[in-house]
Amino acid sequence: MATMKDFSALKGLRRDLQEQEKARALALAERQRQEAAAREEANLFRHSIGQVAPLHQRVVDKTLHLPDPPLPIPRQHIADEQAALLESLSDEFTIETLMDSDENLSFARPGVGADVLGKLRRGNWVIQAQLDLHGYRRDQAREALGEFLRQSRRRGLRCVRIIHGKGLGSVNKEPVLKHKVRNWLAQKDEVMAFCQARAADGGAGALVVLLKSSERS
Template identity: 45%
Template sequence: MAANDEDEIDLFREAIKGANPLRISPKKKEHKAPQKKPKPVPLNLIRDEKQALIDSISDHYEPLHDIENGEELFYIREGHSPDILKKLRKGFWVVQKSIDLHGMISDEAKAYVVQFIAECKKNNIRCVRIVHGKGYNSKNKEPVLKNKLKHWLAQKEEVIAYAQARVHDGGGGAVIVLLSAH
């Protein structure tokens, strides 16, 4: 050790003379803020609500005000102006969200549509496109989902009107749906 180091050690010893060491008990625990337990997720309630939404529409419902002109499909809920349907068919409202049901079986598509409409309602989305396909890959080359979709939509209170999409939006393989404001 250098003389300089010894001088520093002596200075340090002189400075701490008379100091008592702190006594720390190893048995003392650190105090932590109490952790709040997360609220339990009601999985059964969520599952039941989803099933109730699905069960709220039937595959066998026939709307009273369903208007079908050949292959073209359109509908307006009673009590609303026919101008809404005209505007919807001309693209007055911007499509804010879209789903595609291609490749789904009927039960999957039904659940997906119900969930989609509920999500749109929650997020204040008014105009949506639902692509159902033209049925070219179905058993009898008929549009199974198209026929079911028109009944499902007519049963949803949120649906004001729907019309076959314009050609660039899917034509006969899609519908544009106007939902009520929430």
């Protein structure tokens, strides 16, 4: 009786071993099938895209490009112009002997007709620009006057007004700047004539200046 039970147990154990072996075989077969399918898919992909070449790495230019340096300031040229301006308007020059003897203290270059100066006194010329020198020191006024005359010539202006004031605020109430302006104007070649302004245009505190004509005008 015991022998029959042992035999039955052995048969059951063998059956279990066989089933386990069968399961391992099925699992191995499935894994092999999946690997084959993966290889087939990879081959299909390679055949579809053709020959593949590696991408060349782009060389990045790391050179530092600095902005162009600003143009140098022509300091020496500016200094030379200012020096030339100061030299061209001397405080040692006086035009007292060149002035007309009338009350307007008029001035005219040689060759300028009396009719031109007369029209200037009567206000026949239209004043196109003016320079107000109130509050300027002597050197500042001299430089400003020279620059104003240069710009007026470049613009082709013919008649301008210089406001120098009556000198009532000066030391001893003397119109120092008034006399300086007349002396400076007489030294400028572009000035043809000047005279004291009419009362409506500033009277004794201003001058009306006639400039030479230019190609632009």
